[in-house]
Amino acid sequence: MDAITCITTRKSIRGFKPDPVPPDLLREIFATTLRSPSYKNSQPWEAIVLSGAKKEALTQRVIDLFDAGAAPTPDLAEPRAWPPAEEARIKNLYKRRAELTGIDLGNPEIIRKAKKANFGFYGAPHAIYLFQDASLSLWSLFDMGLFAQTLMLAAHAKGVGTVPQAFATDYAREIKEFLGIPATKRLILGLSVGYPDPESPANQFQTDRAEIDEIVRWVE
Numbered sequence: 001m002d003a004i005t006c007i008t009t010r011k012s013i014r015g016f017k018p019d020p021v022p023p024d025l026l027r028e029i030f031a032t033t034l035r036s037p038s039y040k041n042s043q044p045w046e047a048i049v050l051s052g053a054k055k056e057a058l059t060q061r062v063i064d065l066f067d068a069g070a071a072p073t074p075d076l077a078e079p080r081a082w083p084p085a086e087e088a089r090i091k092n093l094y095k096r097r098a099e100l101t102g103i104d105l106g107n108p109e110i111i112r113k114a115k116k117a118n119f120g121f122y123g124a125p126h127a128i129y130l131f132q133d134a135s136l137s138l139w140s141l142f143d144m145g146l147f148a149q150t151l152m153l154a155a156h157a158k159g160v161g162t163v164p165q166a167f168a169t170d171y172a173r174e175i176k177e178f179l180g181i182p183a184t185k186r187l188i189l190g191l192s193v194g195y196p197d198p199e200s201p202a203n204q205f206q207t208d209r210a211e212i213d214e215i216v217r218w219v220e
């Protein structure tokens with residue numbers, strides 16, 4: 001698959017086959033991902049691949065916290081407000097998704113269900129958590145974004161689906177404890193990882209994008 005096709009056909013996968021991804025293939029995907037650029041080649045990223053009984057146990061732990069009404073403990077706060085242009089795009093996403101899939105993320109009960117689906121990694125056989133030292137600057141957070149995108153593209157090029165999940169870090173403090181990640185690290189992103197289920201209704205949805213001229217200005 002060429003780079004342009006890989007970028008334009010990648011999408012978030014939220015329905016997976018149960019088949020595990022062979023460990024050698026996951027290693028190959030990470031070997032590619034490690035080529036991501038970073039500020040001064042500092043490579044400020046660490047990852048945990050979670051599978052099997054441990055993944056199920058973490059899901060249960062997080063769902064128990066959620067059902068008990070425990071306050072979330074994310075290392076990166078969930079945004080509470082957006083500038084107008086970004087807010088309009090989010091509303092557009094919610095509206096289109098509700099029309100096409102019936103999943104209305106404006107509805108609190110649906111949000112609860114959606115959160116639980118996130119905590120269960122959408123049934124994927126693997127989850128990946130990305131984290132880094134909490135003392136690192138915002139540039140390192142930027143680097144982690146590049147790492148995450150390279151990971152998703154490298155996986156997609158090998159037929160492996162992913163979805164990046166902020167929600168999977170809602171209970172960062174407890175997740176770090178469970179995974180043995182020191183409290184001095186910040187948990188940045190969870191990703192569900194596995195082979196896409198082409199029949200899954202969740203995978204039929206295709207997001208759109210703003211027009212080029214809404215984003216790019218040409219100055220001469």
Ligand SMILES: Cc1cc2nc3c(=O)[nH]c(=O)nc-3n(C[C@H](O)[C@H](O)[C@H](O)COP(=O)(O)O)c2cc1C
Pocket residue numbers: 010011012013014093118163164165166167168207
């Ligand atoms: C930083 C970040 C956090 C996200 N968090 C979630 C999440 O918690 N749950 C989820 O289902 N999707 C999540 N997404 C996926 C976005 O909804 C998705 O990337 C966006 O709608 C564009 O769709 P596409 O990935 O299919 O192109 C997240 C994406 C990013 C980049």
